[in-house]
Amino acid sequence: MTGHSINRLLVANRGEIARRVFTTCRRLGIATVAVHSDPDARAPFAEEADMAIALGGSAAAESYLRADAIVAAARRAGADAVHPGYGFLAENAALAQAVLDAGLVWVGPSPAVIAAMGSKTEARERMQAAGVPMLPGRTLDGVRDGGLAALGAEVGYPLLVKAAAGGGGKGIRLVPDAAALAGGVEAARREAASAFGDDTVFLERFAGGARHVEIQIVGDRQGRVAALHERDCSVQRRHQKVIEEAPSPALDPGTREAMGAAAVAAGEALGYVGAGTVEFLLTDADEFFFLEVNTRLQVEHPVTESVTGLDLVELQLLVAEGHALPDAVFAPPLRGHAIEARLYAEDAANGFLPVTGTLSRFRIPGDVRVDSGVRDGSVIGPHYDPMLAKVIAHGRTRAEAARKLADALARAQLHGIVTNRDFLVRILRHPEFLAGGADTSFLERHDPAVLAAPLLDARETEAAVAAAALALQARRRRKARVLAGLPSGWRNNRALPQRTGFMLGESELTVEYALGRSGDLETLRVNGADLPHVAVHHCEEPGIVFESDGRRRRYEVSSDGDRVFVNTAEGQVALRESPRFAEPVDADLAGSLRSPMPGRVVRVLVEDMADVEAGRPLLVLEAMKMEHEVAAPQGGVVSLKVREGAQVEAGTVLAVLDADPEP
Known part of the structure; x- marks a missing residue:
């Protein structure tokens, strides 16, 4: 039995999932339509689609959450089907029904199933009635x-x-x-x-210390449901997945079979059509409990694709057209191991605060799959989830997949904004993770701020900063209008070394260097300390090669205005070059409490001029659909500078604390 053929597909989503669906559509000869908000008008997904239609607005409520505008866009584009992606309205029964009422194909389960499973409370009731173990x-x-x-x-x-x-x-x-x-x-x-x-x-x-294990299912209109093995998504922060893998290192064959059978039974009971996920908590006693059914494609679906060789988007489109699932889907292979890491624009060392700004360079090398919504020059704004990309490695073994993924992330060139890259690499190299012991409490046992520490140690960082100084001077000499062939700062009579200053976060670093007539490095110091036995083996933009004790190491140096980025095989250093002649800057008012990010003040928790204790919550900011509490760093009288509902930029003074007077 077949239904309507899909010739032009509208993706009611944005970013990497829209690009992911477009990739399969291009392979299958299906034309693509994107819808976008105002900030996304020049985003990669909008420019890569065959047709793009503006929804208007900036916030999700003004654009991607408007079912009427999405259906109107599909009609205007001449699309015959709508794929919801994930997030936004992907699990919205009203959108699914509106698409069907418009005579279009909905790529997903029926509105009734979405409504039943979209409410986690109703899902619990139905699964409990079906005998699925529940918390x-x-x-x-x-x-x-x-x-x-x-x-x-x-x-x-x-x-x-x-x-x-x-x-x-x-x-x-x-x-x-x-x-x-x-x-x-x-x-x-x-x-x-x-x-x-x-x-x-x-x-x-709350079941602490359990694992989050989910079963990928796919069903067709003929009433058949297949399980495509499990994914382990136990490493989470704020109940949001960070690392996902397939298969789970915790499942024995018996538990795998039982969990898969339970997921298939759930799908059959629902009459499930399309791709979906049945999520479970797995205890250390190999007991599992139902969490929820996600009636959509999951963010982490690439790890299933990697180990089975199946294209889940293709299967979604196949069953949406009314075709039966191929018999091979009911006996899917399980080849090797795949691990996915979610790369975010966020400060993992500072409570995972989301970060905005311009991603000036985005390069991830290695034998990995990169599903991204960004490219060089992409602007990361405050309106949407801060995920930049998913990076997936597949290996013959779990250890190989983890090694490949960590190496690719460490070598990545991510310039312009703070990311969680170092945090991800340290997780992937952590002994407990490598031993397969990570559960949902992993980030409670291991401080995220420690895991987010820079990959390069102090000595390696100093070498990278020195490389930055030498690369910048070499670039300036090549651009010099006179005597460009002479080393920077060279004189007939020996002169003082040249100096270049940088800011590394809040730390100031000064590099002193002197080059001889032949260009040999005669002096190299960082913050007054010599870097012994270091010679410049090669210096040609953008690479500097240092040689020390018979070992050579390459540093890739690039700059964007006064920002300088140094990349090595082991990690990245982001610097800001200090001006030679500093301009006067107004001092902050003592006690100023500034916003750590752009966002909206959703709650003010204290009265103006109230006397508060250190640690007292003062207000709540919302950014990228998450709330962040701002607390008093010290005791004192608080003078509020913002009101509820105010939009603030990063660095905006939210309040001023007049410290308690000395007794």
């Missing part, structure tokens, strides 16, 4: 404060407050005890409403 949980429909405390006691602590809609780790709060329950519910509701347009939440027992 204790309670809905909060119509519950007031007194009833809330009683439900919390029934579920037991610690517990999670979870959004009934959506995914991606948004709308989730860990509540350790009864005192934190009301605040956790309120915060989860606000975040869920912002991300999904639905503030419904429920309570579920």
Whole structure:
């Protein structure tokens, strides 16, 4: 049985998932249509589509969350099908129904299935009725404060407050005890409403130390459902996945078979059509409990594709047209091991704060798959999720895949913004991860700020900074209008060494160097300390090769204005060249508390001129659909400088603290 043939497909999404779907469409000869917000008008996905239609607006609510505008765009483009990607309206039954009502093909399960599974509370009820093991949980429909405390006691602590809609780790709060329950519910509701347009939440027992293991399923209209093995997504921060892999290092054959059978049974009970995921928590006793069904393609689907050789987007399109799944899908191979890392524009050492700015260079080398939504010059704004790319390595063994992925990330040239690259590499090289022991508490046992430390140690960093100084002087000599053949700073009579200053974060570094008439390096010091036995073996833009103790090491140096980036095989150093003649800068008002990122002030938690203690939460910022609490770094009287609802830029003064006077 076949339905409608898909000839032109609109992807109701953005970034890397839109590009991923377009890749399969081009291979299959299907024309592509992109929809985009105003900030995304020049984004790679919008420019790569055969046709692009503007939705208008900047925030998701003004663009990608408008089902009416998406259906209107599909009609205007002459599309005959809509693929939702993931996130935004991917699990929105109303969009699916609107697409079908317009006479178009919906690439996904039916609106009824989406509605049933899109509500995690209804999904729990249906799976419990089907006999799937469940963690204790309670809905909060119509519950007031007194009833809330009683439900919390029934579920037991610690517990999670979870959004009934959506995914991606948004709308989730860990509540350790009864005192934190009301605040956790309120915060989860606000975040869920912002991300999904639905503030419904429920309570579920928190299973610490468990693994997050999910089964990829795909079903056709003939009523058949296949399981395509599992993915382990246990390494998470803020309940959002960071590292995903297939297969799981924790499953024995018996548990794998049982979990796969449970996922297939769930799909068959739902009459599931398309690609979906049944998620479970796996305990150290090999017991598994149902979490949710994601009625869409998952971010981490590439690891399944890597180990099975299947194209999941192609299978989605195949069953959307009404075709039966190929018999080979019901006996999928399991070849080697694949690991995926999510590369974010965020400061992992500073509470995973999202980062905005211009990504001036984006290069990831090596034998890896890179699914990205960015390119050189992409602007990372505050409106959407800060994920830049997914990087996937496939190897014959798990160790090989981890090694290849860590090496590719370490060598990557990511210039212009802070990323979580060093954090990812340290996880991939961590002994516990390599031994297969990482569970959902991994980042509680291992401080993310420590894992996010620079890959290059102090000595390697000093060498990189010295390389930057020498590369810059060599570039300037090549551009010199007179005596360009002489070394920089050379004189007939020996003179003082030249100096170049840099800022590395908040640290200032000074490089002193002197070159002889032949260009030989006679002096090389960083912050007054000699770099012994270092010789310049090669200096030609953009590479500097140092030789020390018979070992050569290459440094790739590039600059963008006063920003300088040094890349090595082991990691990257981002510097800012200090001006030779510093301009006067106004001093900050003492006690100024500045915004760590651009965003919106969603709550002010204290009164103006209140006397607060150190650590007291002052206000809540929302950026990229996540909330971030700003607390007082010291005690004192707080003078508020912003109001609720205000949009602020990074560095905006939010408040000024007048420190408590000495007794």
